[in-house]
Amino acid sequence: MGYVAAAYVSVGLLLAMYVWTLRARQxxxxxxxxxxxxx
Amino acid sequence: xxPLLAILRKDLxxxxxARELAPSMAVLALLLLTxxxxxxxxxxxPAMLWITLLVAASLGLARSFxxxxxxxxxxxxxxxxxxxxxxxxGKGIANLLVMIAVEGVTLFAFTILYNVGVPREPGALALVxxxxxxxxxxxxxxxxxxxxxxxxxxxxLPVLLLPLxxxxxxxxxxxxxxxxxxxxxxAVSSEVGVLASFALLFxxxxxxxxxxxxxx
Amino acid sequence: MILPVLAALLVxxxxxxxxxxxxxxxxxxxxxxxxxxxxxxxxxxYVAFTVTFVASVLYLWKRERRFDRVAYASAEIxxxxxxxxxxxxxxxxxxVWGTWWTWDARLTxxxxxxxxxxxxxxxxxxxxxxxxxxxxxxxxIGFLDIPLIHWSARLLRTLHPRPAVFRPEGxxxxxxxxxxxxxxxxxxxxxxxxLLRVRxxxxxxxxxxxxxxxx
Numbered sequence: 001m002g003y004v005a006a007a008y009v010s011v012g013l014l015l016a017m018y019v020w021t022l023r024a025r026q027x028x029x030x031x032x033x034x035x036x037x038x039x
Numbered sequence: 040x041x042p043l044l045a046i047l048r049k050d051l052x053x054x055x056x057a058r059e060l061a062p063s064m065a066v067l068a069l070l071l072l073t074x075x076x077x078x079x080x081x082x083x084x085p086a087m088l089w090i091t092l093l094v095a096a097s098l099g100l101a102r103s104f105x106x107x108x109x110x111x112x113x114x115x116x117x118x119x120x121x122x123x124x125x126x127x128x129g130k131g132i133a134n135l136l137v138m139i140a141v142e143g144v145t146l147f148a149f150t151i152l153y154n155v156g157v158p159r160e161p162g163a164l165a166l167v168x169x170x171x172x173x174x175x176x177x178x179x180x181x182x183x184x185x186x187x188x189x190x191x192x193x194x195x196l197p198v199l200l201l202p203l204x205x206x207x208x209x210x211x212x213x214x215x216x217x218x219x220x221x222x223x224x225x226a227v228s229s230e231v232g233v234l235a236s237f238a239l240l241f242x243x244x245x246x247x248x249x250x251x252x253x254x255x
Numbered sequence: 256m257i258l259p260v261l262a263a264l265l266v267x268x269x270x271x272x273x274x275x276x277x278x279x280x281x282x283x284x285x286x287x288x289x290x291x292x293x294x295x296x297x298x299x300x301y302v303a304f305t306v307t308f309v310a311s312v313l314y315l316w317k318r319e320r321r322f323d324r325v326a327y328a329s330a331e332i333x334x335x336x337x338x339x340x341x342x343x344x345x346x347x348x349x350x351v352w353g354t355w356w357t358w359d360a361r362l363t364x365x366x367x368x369x370x371x372x373x374x375x376x377x378x379x380x381x382x383x384x385x386x387x388x389x390x391x392x393x394x395x396i397g398f399l400d401i402p403l404i405h406w407s408a409r410l411l412r413t414l415h416p417r418p419a420v421f422r423p424e425g426x427x428x429x430x431x432x433x434x435x436x437x438x439x440x441x442x443x444x445x446x447x448x449x450l451l452r453v454r455x456x457x458x459x460x461x462x463x464x465x466x467x468x469x470x
Contacts, residue, residue: 206406248315
C-alpha cells in the first residue's frame, strides 16, 4: 500500500512543481513585458 | 570528387585538427582501459572497450569542426559551391580514419591489459568493430557540426551522443562478448542487424539533415 | 480557462476511480493500481515527443517560428511526463518484481528517451537562437532512433532474468479496469493539452518580448 501512495504522491508532487515553475515563469514574463512597455 | 578529396586532405594534413587530436584521443583511451583493468573491470572487458571508444570519439568529434570555426572557414565552406553533403562525407571519412588509427592502438592495449585471446573468427570481430566505429563516426560527425557553435561543445557532444548511441553500444558489446568467447558470425546476427541498421539510419539521416544544420 | 478545469476534474475523477473503485487484481494485489497513472504517463509522453518530432520536421522545412515554439513546449512537458514514467515504473516494479530496476525493454527505452530529451532541453537552454535548428535535429534523430533503442533493449533482456510475474505486454485487463484506465488516459492527455496551451502562450510571450526589445 505504501508503494501505491508513494507513486501517486510523487506524481502529484512532480506536477505541482512543474505548475509552480510555469507560474513563476509567467510572472517573470509579465514583469518584463510591463518594463518594456513603460520604461 | 575533387572537393571531397580537398576537404579530406585539409583535415588530415599538418594543419588538420583531426590529426592534432589523434594522439590525445589515443592516450585518453589507453588511460581509460588501464583504469578499468586496474580497478577490476576485466570481467566486463567488451563493455570497457566500447565505452572507451565512445569517450575517445567524443573528444575528437567535439572539436572536428572547431578548426573551421576558429578561422571562420565554416561560412566559406558553406558558401562555396559544394554540395553540403560532401562536407559531411569528407569530414566523416577524415574522422573515421582517425578513429581507426586510435582504435588500432586501443585494441593492442586492450588485448594485453584484459588478457584477450585471438577469437576463433577474427573476421566477425573485424566486422563488429568496423560497423560500430562507422556508426559512432557517422552520428558523431553530424553532432559535431551541430555543437560547433556552442561554447559548451565538449560536454554537449557526449551528452547528445551517448543516449543516441545506446543501441550501438549494447549491440557492439554483446557481439564482441560472443565473438571473443569463440562464437561465429551466425551467433551475432541480431547484433550485427542492430549495428547495420544504426549505420544505415545515421548514414542516411545526416545526408538529408546536414544541409539544414549548416544553412544560415 | 475551461481546459485546465476540465483536466483537473478528470484527473481527480480518474484517481478516485483508480484508488477506490477499481477491483483488486488477482496476481499483484494493491500495487497494480500504479498502472492507472503509469500507462497514461507513457502515452502522454509519447504523444508529446511525437508532436515535438512533427513540429521539428516542419520547423526545419518551413522555418516558421510557430513550429519551433510547439516543439519546445511539447518537449518540456513530455519530459515531465517521462519523469513520471521513470518514477512510477520502479515503484511499481519493487513490490511486483522484487527489484527496483530491470532492463525491461520499455523501461530502458524510457530512460534513454529521457536522456535524449534532456540533451534537447540543454541545447535549447545553452544555445539560444542558433540552438533551435540543432535541437530540431536532435528531436528528429532521437525519434527515429527509438525503434533501434527498443530493439537493442530486447537483446539486453536475454542477459537478465525475465520478470516472473509481470508480463511485458501488460496484464489482460477485465473491462472494468480497462474503462478506468481509459478515463485516466483521457485525463492525462487533457492535462498535456492544458499544460501545452500555457507553455505555448509563454513562448509566444517571450517572442513578443524579444521583438519589443528590438524596437
